[in-house]
Amino acid sequence: MSRLTFAVVALLAPVVLTVPGHALPRMTLTTGAPCANCHVDPQGSGLRTDLGWYAMNQTGAWTWKQIGWDSLHNLEDNTLLDGKVSLGLDYRGQMARLGRPTRGTDGKVKLPDRQVIPMQLTPEIAVMPTDTVTVTGSMNASAFVKSYPGQSPWQAWARWQPSPNAPYVRAGMMQPSVGIRHDDHTMLLRSDAASPRQPMIPPDYADPGAEVGWAPSHWLLVQVGALLARNLTEAVPTVAKDEPGASGRLALFPQWLEAGLNGMAGASYLRAGDLQFTSGYVGVGKNYWGTLLFEASHAKRSAKHSTLNMMLHATVPVKDWLTVEARAERATSELGSQTAETRALVAGLQFEPLPFVELRPEYRYLVTDDYTLGQYTLQLHLFF
Amino acid sequence: MNSSSSPTAVRAATRREFLCSLGAVGVASAALTALPGCEVAQLREGTSGEFQFDLANPTFANLALVGGMQSAEALGHKILIIRVSNAEYVALDRLCTHVFCDMGPDMAGHWDKAAETLTCVCHDSVFAKDGHVLAGPATEALTSYPVVVTNGIGLVTL
Numbered sequence: 001m002s003r004l005t006f007a008v009v010a011l012l013a014p015v016v017l018t019v020p021g022h023a024l025p026r027m028t029l030t031t032g033a034p035c036a037n038c039h040v041d042p043q044g045s046g047l048r049t050d051l052g053w054y055a056m057n058q059t060g061a062w063t064w065k066q067i068g069w070d071s072l073h074n075l076e077d078n079t080l081l082d083g084k085v086s087l088g089l090d091y092r093g094q095m096a097r098l099g100r101p102t103r104g105t106d107g108k109v110k111l112p113d114r115q116v117i118p119m120q121l122t123p124e125i126a127v128m129p130t131d132t133v134t135v136t137g138s139m140n141a142s143a144f145v146k147s148y149p150g151q152s153p154w155q156a157w158a159r160w161q162p163s164p165n166a167p168y169v170r171a172g173m174m175q176p177s178v179g180i181r182h183d184d185h186t187m188l189l190r191s192d193a194a195s196p197r198q199p200m201i202p203p204d205y206a207d208p209g210a211e212v213g214w215a216p217s218h219w220l221l222v223q224v225g226a227l228l229a230r231n232l233t234e235a236v237p238t239v240a241k242d243e244p245g246a247s248g249r250l251a252l253f254p255q256w257l258e259a260g261l262n263g264m265a266g267a268s269y270l271r272a273g274d275l276q277f278t279s280g281y282v283g284v285g286k287n288y289w290g291t292l293l294f295e296a297s298h299a300k301r302s303a304k305h306s307t308l309n310m311m312l313h314a315t316v317p318v319k320d321w322l323t324v325e326a327r328a329e330r331a332t333s334e335l336g337s338q339t340a341e342t343r344a345l346v347a348g349l350q351f352e353p354l355p356f357v358e359l360r361p362e363y364r365y366l367v368t369d370d371y372t373l374g375q376y377t378l379q380l381h382l383f384f
Numbered sequence: 385m386n387s388s389s390s391p392t393a394v395r396a397a398t399r400r401e402f403l404c405s406l407g408a409v410g411v412a413s414a415a416l417t418a419l420p421g422c423e424v425a426q427l428r429e430g431t432s433g434e435f436q437f438d439l440a441n442p443t444f445a446n447l448a449l450v451g452g453m454q455s456a457e458a459l460g461h462k463i464l465i466i467r468v469s470n471a472e473y474v475a476l477d478r479l480c481t482h483v484f485c486d487m488g489p490d491m492a493g494h495w496d497k498a499a500e501t502l503t504c505v506c507h508d509s510v511f512a513k514d515g516h517v518l519a520g521p522a523t524e525a526l527t528s529y530p531v532v533v534t535n536g537i538g539l540v541t542l
Contacts, residue, residue, distance in 0.1 A: 374424030
């Protein structure tokens with residue numbers, strides 16, 4: 001092996017051999033803090049708490065002040081009215097080749113066209129009229145152009161928690177707490193290998209429901225909920241409209257402080273109609289070293305239709321504002337005597353040039369029973 | 385205040401650094417997208433032939449009633465067989481031509497028996513029984529395959 005080849009392999013090895021995490025698991029695995037420390041939603045994602053906002057305000061290759069935008073740099077938090085109102089925004093746009101290869105009139109197989117897709121434009125608000133009550137809502141403007149069946153353009157719920165260590169109750173239009181709520185909607189974990197563009201639990205899925213959660217210690221969270229399937233019916237037609245459903249999740253956040261290691265493990269179950277969705281995950285991380293996460297999900301969609309999906313997912317931080325990530329996924333589906341398999345390899349960077357600005361250049365390699373597609377993609381995430 | 389601690393001096397220097405870095409990122413991004421050789425497209429397409437199904441087979445029980453649909457895979461094709469009337473069956477490509485949602489009976493396909501239309505509930509594209517598009521966002525027709533049913537045995541020509 002020549003020196004140049006060795007250098008290239010050495011540089012690319014972390015990208016190829018490790019697997020990526022997205023914001024939520026990476027953050028939890030490196031800090032040891034549960035999702036609810038930094039997000040208003042106890043399942044993570046969306047509007048950030050004071051701590052989450054402050055942490056991201058400190059993350060960037062450059063500061064806003066360094067590029068002459070002092071007014072942004074001098075912001076102290078995302079709250080108004082003495083902390084009783086929090087505001088947030090998430091915008092995601094992606095440049096990618098959508099669809100699958102086709103055969104052109106010349107007989108050659110063609111890549112799908114590269115497109116720029118607005119995936120999310122979500123203003124968020126949370127109102128905390130008292131120390132025990134939080135009312136929050138968000139609206140994804142881009143979801144009005146239906147991207148996935150079962151997607152809800154809005155979510156809104158209220159939570160009551162009499163004291164920080166007491167159980168909480170939340171109710172409203174919300175996503176039940178199931179597995180890990182990753183921020184990459186192309187992950188196969190909630191999908192079906194027979195049709196990867198039809199996730200069973202799509203991004204921004206929400207239905208009317210209620211949930212009780214309790215974190216008796218910093219390393220344990222138990223959540224039990226009930227829902228009324230309305231949007232879920234669109235995503236999984238074997239679930240009848242207005243059919244009641246139930247969900248439960250047990251999440252552990254062990255820490256080995258002497259070794260500087262943080263862990264997360266959990267299991268969840270969602271049942272509505274014929275759909276039974278079971279998920280489990282285990283991960284470990286160390287600040288400045290990286291994270292490794294394994295997650296699997298099994299769904300029984302009907303008596304003769306089931307899926308089994310897995311993902312290995314790792315991140316390696318280079319700087320506070322630059323993380324190398326990669327993941328390997330495999331999804332299988334059985335429908336009677338028919339089977340389908342989809343595999344994906346994704347490797348890329350999470351680059352935060354400025355606070356609240358994230359760029360994700362990635363290479364994605366997808367192999368289905370019908371086609372293979374390898375492509376570069378670029379995602380822009382602006383948030384507040 | 386000396387010049388090195390002047391906000392203006394600091395801002396000027398870091399802005400230049402920022403712009404240079406942005407340029408580097410831009411060049412890197414352009415270099416990445418200029419690597420078409422690393423982008424891959426392959427298709428695994430079905431072959432021609434015949435696919436036979438037996439209506440008495442429990443696998444095809446969905447076709448016992450008019451309006452029933454059944455998914456099948458044959459010779460690399462993913463097809464959807466629909467019983468349109470007592471004597472009429474159609475076979476169509478099962479993947480919507482929009483973003484390839486699976487229109488199987490327990491996936492995204494909804495057959496309207498009265499209107500004789502197939503709706504992909506992923507994005508509400510509507511197809512006629514011969515596969516042509518009645519409503520978008522799909523723009524391309526589904527491939528339709530001839531079906532003949534004789535004495536409870538169906539034959540699809542792929």
